[in-house]
Amino acid sequence: MMKMLLPLNIQMFSGNQTLYELKQAMATIGQQLKKVEGELSAKAIDPSASIEDIQAQQKSKEDLQARFNVIKQQHDELDAEQKEKFAQQAAAKQATLGGIDDPHQKIISAKASLVRSTMRGKAIDNDVRAALGDDAASGGGKFLPKTVSQDVILAPLAKNPLRGHSAVTQITNLELPRLSFTLDDDDFIADMATAKELKAKGDTVAFTRNKFKVFAGVSETVINGSDADLVGHVENALKSGVAAKEKKVAFAVTPKSGEEHMSFYSTENAIVKVNGADTYTAIRKAIADLHEDYRENAKIIMSYADYSDIIEKLANGNATLYTAQPEQVLGKPVIFADAATKPIVGDLSYSHFNYDIGETFERDKDIKTGIEQFVVTAYFDHRIKLASAFRIAEVVKTP
Template sequence: MEMNRFKLQQMEEGVKAQLKTESDKLTNMYVDVKTTAQERKEQETTVRDLEERFEGIKNKIKEMDEKEAQKIAAQNKNKNFGNNEKDKKIKAKAELIRNVMAGKEVTKEIKNVLGDGEALGGGNKMLPVTMTNELLYEPLAKNPLRGISTMTNITNLEIPKITFSLDDDDYLDSDTASAKELKADGANVSFSRNKFKVFCDITETILKGTETNLVQVVDAGLQSGLAKKEKKVAFEISNPTEASFYKKSTESGNPFLIKAIEEDTMFESIISCLADLEDDYSENASIVMRKIDYFKIIKNLANGNSSLYTTQPELVLGAPVIFCDLATIPVVGDFRYSHFNYDLEMYYDRDKNVKTGIESFVLTAYLDHKIKMKSAFRLATVKSNTP
């Protein structure tokens, strides 16, 4: 079975971590008078084996990247840029960006290519439909919750917390956490409008460069800005709001609004969180945690067994694992009940930093994140600093 790049990269990270551990062990053995020559020789063999595996995996990734780059280059060489629908949209987006940065009105023709120009009207600053959709639903965006959380772009959104009902009123056991939550907080959730801006700096060189490069730079900058804001809102721990998984509780017994499960180790806590979820949530549960915490768990579980570093995280912890650098406390649950909504239309403008002289393409958006059912999640906390 051919290994894809993602799995190879996971293997590379695992072997790299194990290589560091074994290399450090070998270094300590050199200065430890109690170790024998045979023990040091065996440890050297282990380190060389890991080095060879690490280089082999790295070369395989490089080979895959080179093949993909050659494939893209061949496609670009063989096509007549500007004739297909994708190229027309890239050209229109580049013209929109250049017009905005030059202080010119964005024409109806440009908006017709990127969205409904008639509906948008002439001369206003709404972001065209195509650009909005790509910014919100592009799978390569850097918010790891995209793909497991719900993403919408609906004005004045109000939705039911649970999207089904039965003719029997007792379908939801009144003793479950879900039933108590629905009774306490209501069956519907309404999204609010929280305004923020994303600034994408554009140099004169980029602005005058190729259309493809200009669009790539602006798209990447705006996507990264939106994704960073989404992550910060969902995992804010210093001053958390209702939009954060870490919103504090005023009631005694649980420090957070979401139920926290505390165990001696993070591994035990995550397993307990999965076990504590109701069936409707556990079947679709995922684990969002920091990569450094996962590798600490692996280091403890491996106990010198390097094969565990290359095992899929899902097989180790019992549910799909998504890494997020802001998830300081692992969040376990059904992330379909984590919902990001962008209200109203996105607006564009330009801004200039008078100190640097660099101009920015500015995007204004309205975001809210709702945890539709807190019962669908658990927080994995530990009694000590031990992972």
Template sequence: MAKTLFDVKNDLMTIGNSLAATKQDILAKASQPETDLEDIKALESKAAGLQARFDILQKEHDSMEADQKASLKGQQGPLDNAGDPKAKIAAAKASLVRATVKGDRVSPEVRAALGDGNATGGENILPTTMFNELLHEPFVRNPLRDLSMFTTVTNLEIPKIAFELDDDAFIEDTEVGKELKSEGSKVTFTRNKFKVFAPVSETILAATDTNLVQTIDGALGSGLAAKEKKVVFAKTPNVGEEHMSFYSTQNAITEVTGASLYIAIKKAVAALPEDFRENASIVMAYTDYMDIIEVLANGSATLYTAQPEQILGKPVFFCDAAVGSPIVGDFRYSHFNYDPQIMYDRDKNVRTGIWDFVLTAWFDHRIKLKSAFRIAKKV
């Protein structure tokens, strides 16, 4: 029967122990004057034989161990050489993209590293780590990500207001009370499907993990942010997406007009109920803001260096999609909800021969209280 590396290790240990013991016997016999020299020579002969056996076993052991290490190295997973946690995540994300585009199975090791609770590899649900980073680190920015509420809950239902008093008569005759009475006090989120495509060429697939991950994350995250902006600021929303837009007739947010956009914004802030006004922000196009500054400055350069909040009295966030119609309000009542079951897949662009890493997502945007917002417009 062929010996294994384990057997050789045991034999090497046995011979080594015998060799060490024989050498001690030689020293002991040599120190005793009465010992016959023939006995010492016999021990030396025995030690020489053991040393020869030891050398043969050592050589075989080293050869077998080298073969085993080479075999194990060939079986290393995609994350075995990634010691740093960030490098491990990048390697896992790159491995998922490459496996998906090539039609290979995503290993349980990769899925587990990305926070996938079910590491069987039998489904194409985007792992937690990638999902969270795509929502929070896109190249294309949606200013509402710094203002609105964001959740990832399936079939989410929430109350429109965060608290109630034992006597809620204080809201019965207000705009908020009328809205709650006519539309109910609960918000139910729906699932609205859309896809984002990230082109993947052979060059990108062969690039370093860092370059591949930056390319894919940038494309997918930016796609999510761009879709959010498109539906929220749509002047003419697509069918089925009307409830997501601040400008839709379905939401019918109150418009406040003024002789200039500056006056309209000031009046819109003042028109908000007190509780909303305290936490209000302004989302507007940068071109509209510069027009306001040009009029107010009247040739002076002083206002150009002032912070927008100093000019308009509330924090200002710029978005070109809001051109001509700044939105003023408490954006805590703007709420995005993503279904956590975001899917990934692949698709080939037959015109270019480039593969697309495809993300399919379901999300919804709800304006929880329309009374918390105003739209400013110049007459």
């Protein structure tokens, strides 16, 4: 049974942790406490166990319980503070924006006001910022209010096929472990490729800030139109731009300088290529080549054209295969992405997009068309936490 490492000491939770981090710590220590309790019960009924062993196990249980209680207290206090803050924000929203009672309509009106003020070079009203959850402590002006930021960046996007499969977060200076758990030694890693990768790259992944801009063209007619039409137009444009950027960097065959680490196909990530005489064979071999820890949750990312070719060859006049689900044909769930020039097989929980908080918004004008642009500058990163969790299926014709 694998043991999860505990936090080194309780002092690491000194009031600066997020509610999420405290929840994670509680879960980790809770699991270990449950395990130790089971071991203590087993020793207590084992006649061969010495009283010293039982006392040592009892001491371990008491230490873990003390850790758990301290962290739980901090979690409960922070949770109560956040609930009170949210309640205050809700009360502030109710009292602003002309007395609009419908929370959804109030958000729409606040977003529309933000866009119009930005496009006309006016300051954003405080009641608008409050309704959109902006952090007044940041100094105002340039920071994209949280509600707009989350709707644009964290909302599921149909145009990026990786959304819903890869992890997506919005955390400043994010660092994550390459593996979701570790042990007190490295011998547990049965997949030697993973062990070598951890040794070469380290056991943590640090996300960087990579700047990009998204432009939403807004005509005067749209600006002066209804709130719903204005907000829908701008947000759809921004979401499409964000999705297009994510997809572009993740599947870039020749990544831009500084973006090499973001692509599945880059030499920097060096994902292992598995050869086959045709696409179907290459994919099946790639699945088999994955270590079982990754194979269980593996998915296949491939173009629809490649899948159609597979069906054409396998069907051989049998119409029933055309109606079969891709997973029935290939053995794993399939995600279609035309940008996937070669099929990628792997556990997408090791693909992670992160947006660094600090997006800015401004206006620009397209001189050629006369259309005003609502511009968002965002910072994001895509990291493949473990290349060992993926394989690229490559067709190599044998002589």
